Amino acid sequence: MQPIIEFKDVSFSYPNAEQPALKNLSLQIQKGDWVAVIGHNGSGKSTFAKLINYLLIPTSGSITVDGIPVDQEHVYDIRDLVGMVFQNPDNQFVGATVADDVAFGLENRQVPREKMLEIVPDALERVQMNAYAAREPARLSGGQKQRVAIASVLAVEPKVLILDEATSMLDPKGRREMIALVHELKQELGAELTVLSITHDIDEAASADEVVILNDGELMGVDKPEVIFSDAERLRRLGLAVPFAEQLKAKLKARGIKVPETYQTTEGMAEWIWQLHSKM
Amino acid sequence: MAITFKNVGFTYQAGTPFATPALYDVNFNIPDHSFTAVIGHTGSGKSTMVQLLDGLELPTDGEITIGSATITAATKRKTLNGMRHDIGMVFQFPEAQLFEQTVLADVMFGPMNYGMSKAEAEIAAKAALALVQMPESSYEASPFDLSGGQMRRVAIAGVIAMEPEILILDEPTAGLDPAGQADLMALFANLQKERDLTVILITHQMEFVGQYADNVLVFDAGSVVKTGTPAEIFADSDWLRQKQLDVPAATQFSDYLEAKGLPLHGALDLDQLADEIVGLIGGPTHE
Numbered sequence: 001m002q003p004i005i006e007f008k009d010v011s012f013s014y015p016n017a018e019q020p021a022l023k024n025l026s027l028q029i030q031k032g033d034w035v036a037v038i039g040h041n042g043s044g045k046s047t048f049a050k051l052i053n054y055l056l057i058p059t060s061g062s063i064t065v066d067g068i069p070v071d072q073e074h075v076y077d078i079r080d081l082v083g084m085v086f087q088n089p090d091n092q093f094v095g096a097t098v099a100d101d102v103a104f105g106l107e108n109r110q111v112p113r114e115k116m117l118e119i120v121p122d123a124l125e126r127v128q129m130n131a132y133a134a135r136e137p138a139r140l141s142g143g144q145k146q147r148v149a150i151a152s153v154l155a156v157e158p159k160v161l162i163l164d165e166a167t168s169m170l171d172p173k174g175r176r177e178m179i180a181l182v183h184e185l186k187q188e189l190g191a192e193l194t195v196l197s198i199t200h201d202i203d204e205a206a207s208a209d210e211v212v213i214l215n216d217g218e219l220m221g222v223d224k225p226e227v228i229f230s231d232a233e234r235l236r237r238l239g240l241a242v243p244f245a246e247q248l249k250a251k252l253k254a255r256g257i258k259v260p261e262t263y264q265t266t267e268g269m270a271e272w273i274w275q276l277h278s279k280m
Numbered sequence: 281m282a283i284t285f286k287n288v289g290f291t292y293q294a295g296t297p298f299a300t301p302a303l304y305d306v307n308f309n310i311p312d313h314s315f316t317a318v319i320g321h322t323g324s325g326k327s328t329m330v331q332l333l334d335g336l337e338l339p340t341d342g343e344i345t346i347g348s349a350t351i352t353a354a355t356k357r358k359t360l361n362g363m364r365h366d367i368g369m370v371f372q373f374p375e376a377q378l379f380e381q382t383v384l385a386d387v388m389f390g391p392m393n394y395g396m397s398k399a400e401a402e403i404a405a406k407a408a409l410a411l412v413q414m415p416e417s418s419y420e421a422s423p424f425d426l427s428g429g430q431m432r433r434v435a436i437a438g439v440i441a442m443e444p445e446i447l448i449l450d451e452p453t454a455g456l457d458p459a460g461q462a463d464l465m466a467l468f469a470n471l472q473k474e475r476d477l478t479v480i481l482i483t484h485q486m487e488f489v490g491q492y493a494d495n496v497l498v499f500d501a502g503s504v505v506k507t508g509t510p511a512e513i514f515a516d517s518d519w520l521r522q523k524q525l526d527v528p529a530a531t532q533f534s535d536y537l538e539a540k541g542l543p544l545h546g547a548l549d550l551d552q553l554a555d556e557i558v559g560l561i562g563g564p565t566h567e
Contacts, residue, residue, distance in 0.1 A: 016425075040457040042427050087455065088373075141322050168455050169372075171322045171484045173524050200457050239459035244529045251554035257561070266533065274540055276561045 002067055003028035004160060004194045005052060010061030012047055020059070021047040023217045029210075031159075032191030034182070036205035036225070037198045039214035040239035045198045048214065049164050052196075053082040066159055080109070083153030087165040089145030090138075092152075098124070098140070099133040102152045109156065123155040124148075126188075127181060143174025147181060154185075161185075163197040167204060179204050202229070202241045213238065230263030245269040281347040281366060281445040281478055283310040283333065285504075288342035290328055302328040304502045306342070310480065310495065315472055317489040317510070318482045320499030321524040326482050329499070330448055333480075334369050335360035346446070365394055368444030372451045374435035375428065383409070383426070383434050384419040390442045401441070408441035409434070411471060429460045433467075440471065446478045447471070453485065461485075465492060490514065490528040490548035498523065510548050 007027045013020040022044045029035055039045045050056040051063060054075045063070040065081050086092055095101030102120045111119070124130040127147040137145060146166055153161060163182070167175045182195055197204060205211055211228040213220040215238050221228065229235070232246035242250075245264045253259050260272055290303040303325050310316050320326050331337045332344060335351070338360075344351040349363050371377070380386035387405035388398070396404060409419065412433040418426065423434050432452075439447070449468065453461040465488050472479045483489065489496060489510055496513045498506040500523050506513060514520070517527040517535055527535070530553040534544045542560060547553035 041429050041460055143322075165455065171524075172526050173321060239457055241458040244533065247550055248530075248533070248554065248557075251550050252557060255554055255558045257558060270533065270536055270540070273537060273557055273561065274542065277542055280562060 001031065004031040004033075004066055005029040005196075006064045007051075008062045010051065010058045010063060012044075012051060012056060013059050014047075019217070021217050022051070024061070025217075025219055026061075027212065027219060027222065029194065029196065031194055033210055034186055034195040034197070034208045035210045035212060036208035037196065037212045037214060038200070038205050038228075038240055039220075042216075043214045044217040045214055046164055047217075049084065049162050049196065049198055052160070052162065053079055053084060080156060081158055082160045082162060083156060083158035084162040084164060085146065085149045085153060085166040087168055089142050089149065089169060092149050093137040093145070095137065097133065098129060098135050098137055098148050101137055101148060102155050105152055105156045119155050123151040126154055126185065127151045141174065142170045143177055146170065146174070146178055150181065150185075159192065160194045160196060163195070163199070165198055165200065167199065167201055175201065175204075179207055183207065200241065202243060205229075206243070213240075226263060282312045282345075283446070283478070283480075284308070284343075284345040285329075286343045286345075288332065288339045288344060290332060290337065291340045292328075294340050302502055303332075303339075306502075306504050308497050308504050308507055310478065310497075313472075313476055313478055314495045315469070315479045315481070315493050316495040316497060317493035318480060318497045318499065319484070319486070319489060319513075319525055324499040325502040326499050327450070328502075330369070330450060330480075330482065333446075333448065334367055335364050365442070366445045368439040368442055368447045370436055370439050370447070370449045370452055372454060373432075374439075374452075375423075375431035377438075378423040378431060378435055381422060382420050383414065383423050386423050386434060387438045387441050390438050394442055404441045404443060405437070408437040411440060411474065412437045412467060429456055429464075432456070432464070440475075443475075444477070446480065448480045448482075450482045451484070452481070453483075453488075468492070484526075486514070486526050486528045487530075487549070490531065498525070511546070514548060515546055 007025050010022060010025045011020050012022040037045050037048060047056060051058055052065065054070050065078055068074050068077055070078050093101055094104050099120050102123050103116050106116050106119060121130055124133055127150050129144065129147050129151060137148060167178050170178065185193060186195060199205055206225045206229065208225060210222060211225050212222050213228065229243050232242045235242045245266045248269060249259045285306045285308050288303060288306040292300040292302055306329065318326050332339055338353055338355055340353055346363060378386055380389060384405055387408055388401040391401040391404045414433055414437065423431055453464050456464065468479060469492050471477060493510050496508060496510055497504050498513060514527045514531045520527055528548060530547050530550050534547045534553055538544045544556050547556055
């Protein structure tokens with residue numbers, strides 16, 4: 001099957017930078033996957049995302065989205081295919097009302113008004129924000145703003161949704177709601193929507209199908225979340241969050257306790273302690 | 281510097297048709313040199329309280345005392361300017377406020393604005409930059425060529441250089457990677473000791489509350505609904521969940537094992553939890 005996103009030997013350097021932000025990155029993302037990209041600040045995660053929809057241009061190498069080359073000639077096709085939601089919910093509003101904002105992308109694509117009247121409520125319905133269609137975006141909570149931003153992207157029916165640290169400015173509730181929303185969208189749209197989420201949030205990354213680790217512009221690994229998160233040593237070395245159960249294991253080990261060597265979920269770890277205690 | 285809120289209320293655009301009440305009957309006391317965490321879900325009134333504390337708004341009702349000064353609805357705005365000098369405010373994403381040509385000039389701007397001479401400001405700025413662990417080689421660089429984490433440190437140094445007695449931090453670690461977050465929190469804890477500051481931390485991250493705070497204020501629906509030590513606050517996780525707040529992961533885990541019948545006592549961080557578990561399963565096991 002043709003990958004939805006393919007990077008072939010891509011490098012990118014910012015002007016005047018001593019080090020390239022991405023070095024010889026080759027990577028394929030399969031259609032319909034939910035892929036989390038993790039890495040410390042400055043690892044090249046956002047650069048990676050911005051290259052996909054031609055906000056940045058590779059210094060060398062090539063990128064395709066759904067088989068279409070990402071270049072000057074195809075930039076508008078690419079941007080129809082790839083929708084992006086950024087970190088700061090306050091930076092992405094243009095409309096006076098929530099509905100206007102969702103319509104903005106459609107206006108740019110000269111969608112007839114009658115069509116827009118169907119698409120906009122549909123998109124808002126998907127993110128459960130239709131009750132807010134006539135509201136001013138500025139008066140919404142952070143989580144609501146991000147949901148509207150997702151609706152604006154969905155209205156254009158992209159094949160790839162990129163979330164560039166889209167939950168990092170939300171409170172814990174807003175964050176959980178947003179992860180739940182992506183789950184629902186994935187269930188509803190299935191293989192029609194590929195999600196790429198760039199994140200520091202371990203719960204968000206753990207819900208993905210695949211996790212990509214970037215470090216100093218280089219690809220360090222691509223695997224299932226349970227494999228990536230079981231290597232606590234590597235996560236620590238790369239300055240990344242370590243799952244709670246693994247943190248606890250390390251603390252117990254430091255106190256001379258013999259701990260299970262395989263990967264443990266939080267529940268698994270609790271079960272282990274309970275059993276040890278009941279044997280005494 | 282101690283802070284007291286007594287029956288404080290605040291309404292945005294009071295006396296107009298757009299009047300929006302935001303705080304009701306807020307009462308609390310922040311002891312001198314304490315590390316106080318302020319928690320509450322979005323829209324609970326935390327930020328409005330901070331605006332009052334920083335003298336950006338005057339209370340509609342009640343009385344605020346900061347050190348020996350008192351603020352009420354009748355206080356002249358001009359008096360507030362003098363008080364603001366004692367309060368260092370680190371807003372969310374403070375790196376957005378950087379503007380100068382060099383790192384050193386940016387950090388010197390605040391103290392000079394409050395009347396320090398250029399020479400004094402330079403000494404204060406260099407001391408502040410050293411405290412946030414910025415290397416001397418960066419002083420003449422443009423702040424815009426730094427990494428995000430470094431830019432944030434420079435912005436924080438700009439606040440510290442004004443030598444405030446109270447430091448207010450609004451979600452200071454948002455957007456940083458886990459290692460960067462831990463570094464920054466350790467830096468604040470160290471800063472509090474070195475400069476003997478009163479620190480007020482507004483955060484959603486309960487791990488940091490459990491780890492660093494000695495005093496917690498819980499905001500809900502425009503008022504303070506609970507105050508206490510982290511141990512007291514996190515003792516009732518059901519109540520916190522009703523307020524849309526979390527407990528630290530260590531406390532959650534401890535509660536879960538306690539519900540299964542193990543004698544644990546709601547540890548606040550991983551070290552406490554690990555110690556309790558070791559006690560429970562009988563110390564080091566060597567097989």
